[in-house]
Amino acid sequence: RDRSPSRGLGDVYKRQMPAGTSQKETLILFNSGISPEKISELKNVTVSTVYSHLVQWADEGKMIEFRRLLTEEEYNLVVKTFEKDPENAFRILADEYHLPSHIIRAAQAEQRFRTK
Secondary structure, three states: OOOOOOOOHHHHHOOOOOOOHHHHHHHHHHHOOOOHHHHHHHHOOOHHHHHHHHHHHHHOOOOOOHHHOOOHHHHHHHHHHHHHOOOOHHHHHHHOOOOOHHHHHHHHHHHHHHOO
């Protein structure tokens, strides 16, 4: 019997995993109701990495709960900014509206989902 101190979920994620496992675990955790911020803590990765995983799943049609990633207002702001100035939209959203890139990418994924 293992008598080592109990390990938290974060410790479990620190071991080596087969390729693609991390993205699948992110989706499972998200679908079980855990927030992206908490997933990042559990897995010892950045919030941006969690969002990247979820955007990948969204593009594959396996994640559609966008309101858990960004607000309707953030979505509308990103879409309107890209419509007005696609060349400079990322810079404008980051510099003028202080939106992190993972929110911008989530909004773009939602737009792709909505226009399918």
